[in-house]
Amino acid sequence: MSQSEVNLRVAAKAVIVKNGKVLLLREASTYTEGTNIGKWGIPGGRIEAAESFFDGLRREVREETGLDVEIGDPVHIGEWWPTIHDVKNHIVALFVLCEPLHETVTLSEEHDVSAWVGQDDLANYNVMPPDDEVIAKALAGAVK
Numbered sequence: 001m002s003q004s005e006v007n008l009r010v011a012a013k014a015v016i017v018k019n020g021k022v023l024l025l026r027e028a029s030t031y032t033e034g035t036n037i038g039k040w041g042i043p044g045g046r047i048e049a050a051e052s053f054f055d056g057l058r059r060e061v062r063e064e065t066g067l068d069v070e071i072g073d074p075v076h077i078g079e080w081w082p083t084i085h086d087v088k089n090h091i092v093a094l095f096v097l098c099e100p101l102h103e104t105v106t107l108s109e110e111h112d113v114s115a116w117v118g119q120d121d122l123a124n125y126n127v128m129p130p131d132d133e134v135i136a137k138a139l140a141g142a143v144k
Contacts, residue, residue, distance in 0.1 A: 006081075011093035012057035013044035013131070015075060015138050016067065018100055021116040022135050024125060025064060028112035039128040040115075042135065043067075046091065057096060065114065066106030072097035075138070078130035095134045 016023040024040045043064045047056030054071060061069050076095035081088065105114045117125060119139040127135060 005088060007087055007089045009046045009089055009091045010053070011044060011046050011091050012053055012060055013042045013078075013093050013095045013134075014057060014061045014069060014071075014098040015042055015095055015134055016061070016065075016069060016098045016100055017138060018103070018116060020139070021118045022138055023065065023067075023100070023105070024115050024117050024127065024135070025107065025111040026113040026115075028110060030109045030112070036128045038126070040125045041128050041131040042095065044093070044095075053094070057098075061098065064108050064110060066104065068101045069098035070101060072099065076130070076134045078134070080130070093130075097138070 023043060025043055026040050027036045027038065029037050043061050044057065045060040045064070047053055047060075051059070057071060058069070061067055073096070074094055075097050077092070078095065079090065079092045081090050083089070107114055115125070117135070117139075122135060122139060
């Protein structure tokens with residue numbers, strides 16, 4: 001496949017940790033660009049070409065969760081190749097550790113449920129890759 005046939009995007013993903021638990025969101029059927037409906041993941045999304053990475057991270061977190069966060073260190077880089085509206089995409093994501101500045105989660109139409117999940121409960125959630133690997137590291141203490 002040639003480079004011209006793939007839309008390259010950068011995504012900002014927030015590993016939001018509070019009291020030893022990570023915030024997960026379940027992708028809703030109402031999400032028009034959804035490729036993982038019913039699966040759980042970390043808040044975040046694609047940044048716009050004209051915005052900084054950190055502005056995009058804050059915007060995505062606020063849009064998807066209603067939360068304002070304190071941004072910490074990058075903890076993981078992941079990538080995937082979804083087809084969205086018949087267009088092939090290559091998404092490179094930077095996962096960043098974040099701390100919520102308040103606790104009230106307000107979901108967008110992209111997600112239908114949120115949960116604060118600890119290490120003991122993680123196996124009960126169908127978490128999409130590579131989010132599953134990042135969450136496991138964060139909850140195991142490998143990510144500070």
